[in-house]
Amino acid sequence: MDYFPLFVKLKNQPCLVVGAGEVAARKIEVLGKAGARITVIAEQLGPSVAALQSALNLTLIQKRFSADDVLGMRLVISATNNRATNELVAAAAENHRIPVNVVDNPDLCSFIFPAIVDRSPLIAAISSGGASPVLARILRAKIESLIPAAYGRLAQFAEEFRLLVKQRIKQPSQRRIFWENMLHGHVAELVFTGKIQEAELELKSQLLLAEQATTKGEVYLIGAGPGDPDLLTFRALRLMQQADVIVYDRLVSDGILEMARRDAEKIYVGKQRSNHSLPQESINELLANLALSGKRVARLKGGDPFIFGRGGEEIETLMQQGIPFQVVPGITAASGCATYAGIPLTHRDHAQSCTFVTGHLKDGSINLNWKQLAAPNQTIVIYMGLVGLYTICQALIEHGCPPDHPIAIIQQGTTQNQRVITGTLTDMPRLAEQADIKPPTLIIVGTVVSLHEKLHWFQSGQPPHS
Ligand SMILES: C[S@@+](CC[C@H](N)C(=O)[O-])C[C@H]1O[C@@H](n2cnc3c(N)ncnc32)[C@H](O)[C@@H]1O
Structure with a gap:
């Protein structure tokens, strides 16, 4: 943070504006709205400033600026087009530790003006820290349209x-x-x-x-999507911003957590393959206890809570204890990763159905209906399949898939670290090892994978096209 955001009380406080052209007039208007006592010093008075004189009770002094003019001021603004005068004003204010803004000269400023959305007494101030005032204004326009005038x-x-x-x-x-x-x-x-x-x-x-009313909280079981914060639903965002506690998994990205209420307590209950930070039963209990103590709990889960997410178990406990809850669906990894990899899960020429399976069972084995999965004209999406990749490829070949059947692995799909590798059932285990592929990964099997080369659109390392 290059600048600290702050709201300053200027009612009846002496403020100095040096310069009396159009730019100065705009700054004077803003100071006037805050009720400041404004003195304007300029060798020539522009018509816009003169027009504000009586409404804002301005003290207009027609003279050249001298360093003593800043004495006793709370705030100084220099809005002249003369660099030497601007430097003089900045130096004089700095000498007396008075905050100074020199319009369009960030190097001479000790404070900057934000773009403002004024719904007094509610004010939203937006700043790009001088990096791009136009961007700040665009954001302001967006916020303006979101906040009703009333x-x-x-x-x-x-x-x-x-x-x-x-x-x-x-x-x-x-x-x-x-x-x-x-x-x-x-x-x-x-x-x-x-x-x-x-x-x-x-x-x-x-x-x-x-x-x-007695104090009873509630639980929001929220699908946080596969990683890109832009893929959150509006409802997820709204509930995350009103929750008192956020209970989250390993797959919930930092970008998503940053969108939760700032002062909410954050509890990590992470889950990694074979390394559950908190057993599922303890997570269920934790959610219930937090809600019973009157808290609104946002339980954030990667992807969709009801797809390989054990969301059902969590709400079962809540239901047994009569705790109110709601469930918010999220974009599941299959949908997010396939889309960002440019691999349609169904396609008229390739696949008329799509099956989601898990490549990892409770006891570590993989027990799938291989015969069904090896049938043609379909897409198979395998969650948690990296460890069993070799077994999966072999089993599919043994049950009738051609050895050169296309397969893709997507690592950290939808995020800036997304990697996609494609190959065949025969060479993928070797390719994945060579590429040092790490979880979380999603596996897609089917001829739709061949479309990746033509349809890939998302470049990791930069934001998606808007
Ligand atoms: C316990 S499951 C949770 C699935 C989640 N509920 C969903 O709907 O996406 C975790 C697995 O989802 C897959 N996964 C989740 N997010 C992913 C991502 N961004 N990229 C690749 N795979 C992901 C991986 O296979 C990971 O091991």
Whole structure:
């Protein structure tokens, strides 16, 4: 982080703007919105600044800048097109440790202006740290379109009830849940449509209910997809951002975890082949206990929770104990990896069906219906198959697959580290060893693999095309 984000109170604080052209006028307007007491020093006054004088009660001084002008100021902005003056202003402010911004001269600035989404009292500030102001503005436009204009009204409404809610709901975690329900749901809609009195009544009746309610959390069993954070569903993201605790597996990428609520407690229950950090039964218990203590728990699982994910076992325990839960499907590795490798799982000329199997059983053996899997015109996707790769290739050949039948291995699919190697059932064990392929890997068997050469589109090491 090159710049520390901070909101500064400038109401009635003396601020100096050097320069009085169009650029200065825009900065003056922003300072004016924050209620600053603004002095403008410039040799020539532009019409836009002059027009702001009475509305913002500006002190306009027509003269050349001198170093003493910064004395007593809280903030200094230099918006002239004269490099020498800008340097003088920056040096004078620095001498007195006064934050200074020189417009379009990042090297002379001790602070920079963010792009702002203003829904006062709610403000979102976006900065690229000077790297690309245009990118910051594009992001601002996106946020602008996401946040209804009435959000400011909602924030004011929440402020009015803040103290009352604090007095009535003592526990911070319960209070947070209450506010999240209010600000997401019916009350927020009433405020947006201007029905403030109805919103007040609704909030008060919800407050009564919340006071009487016993503390019981819930569990969100969330499919986090195969790795690329962009493949999360909206619902997954929303629930991750409201959860108090995140319980996650080894296959959940750092990029995904970063999208969870910042102050949520994060518990790693990782799982590696033959090296379960926490046995499944303990994970089930952990989820139940966290929820019973009133927490909202996001249980993040790689891919889809119901595909080789043991998600069913986790919710069974919750169900037995009467704990509320919801399940969010995720993009399973087969779908994500095949797509990012440019291998369609079905294709009119190649495969009319697709079967997902696991290449790893509880006791370490592989016990699959080889005869069925070796039949033509289908695609087989094998999860957890790397260790048994040689056995899998041999068994398929023995049961009727041609020795040159295509096979692909995708390592860390959909991520910036994705690797795809293709070959035949005969040479793949050797190729995988030579390429030093490491888990997590997904195996795809079938003639659809031959399409990879033509259809691959995703380059690892750079983000996918948008
Ligand atoms: C325990 S299973 C979990 C599957 C997950 N529930 C899903 O729907 O994708 C873990 C296996 O999924 C596969 N897998 C998951 N993510 C992967 C990825 N990004 N790249 C390749 N294989 C992956 C690997 O075979 C890994 O051993």
